[in-house]
Amino acid sequence: MDAIVKSFAKSVMTADRPSQAEAEDAVRTLLRWIGENPDREGLLDTPQRVAKAYREMFSGYERDPADELGRTFEEVAGFDDMVIERDVYFHSHCEHHMVPIIGKAHIGYLPDGRVVGLSKLARVVDIFAQRLQTQEAMTAQIASTIQDILNPRGVAVIVEAEHMCMAMRGIRKQGATTLTSTFTGIFKDSPDEQARFFTLLRAGARA
Known part of the structure; x- marks a missing residue:
């Protein structure tokens, strides 16, 4: 259907x-x-x-993110801990004014027996970014797609971005960033797993 x-x-x-x-x-x-x-x-x-x-x-309208997540790997030597891809930079456009949104996404998930190629996560971000967007919707779309297709134990997505509709017009506040997050599964239910996700993100930023 x-x-x-x-x-x-x-x-x-x-x-x-x-x-x-x-x-x-x-x-x-x-x-x-x-x-x-x-x-x-x-x-x-x-x-x-x-x-x-x-x-x-706006090529994202012609691409299906499910196609990018279709191929997974089960031979991971027993690995079942958190996978994180941070600093996935993107350019999108605000659906209200059609001006750029420039930012980066951080994605984490806890596999349930299978993992996906890291480039595929970045491509999912690009597909949704290359459509007219709100940051809130884009964050939820990335998380729900990974959850629905990979069916991991949980997904964590954080998006931080600068909106040119705020910087170039209206209030004209350059440099102001917006932070959004969506958690599913164990990340939503367990504050400890959320905290570990944030800790690993910070550790990667310092490396």
Whole structure:
């Protein structure tokens, strides 16, 4: 059922997607709206460049994070302790103003018989980051995806980021960062495991 829903949602998104030409026309409209002349030399190729850049920056809509976590390894020499990947840097965009969110994610999980390649965790972060986001939603999406697909004993995700919607406009507070966290399984139920996760993160930061 989930596969059918995902396939249907993707087909609807593809059917409703404007053409490249329509996207470029929309950029020209915005250029005129801000007071620019899209026909001047420096802006002639800007609509095409913007459309291409958007296709790259928002490629997360075309990728399924479950695909990245599908291959796991059980031959881990009996290892069953915490796995942590810290400082996974990302660029995302705020869904309210479509301006950048720049930050890093820290991910930990307690395996239950199988582990996943470390690059796969970073790719899950990238997939969700390359969509319009709120930091709170992105943090929960990363944690729930890892929990649902790998079924570990618990997942811990911390995201810290600077939001350009605060730095470039509105209150204009450069350097202010937002910290969000989501815990599942044993990390949610055991304060000791949460504390150990934070301790290992700090130890890695000092190394």
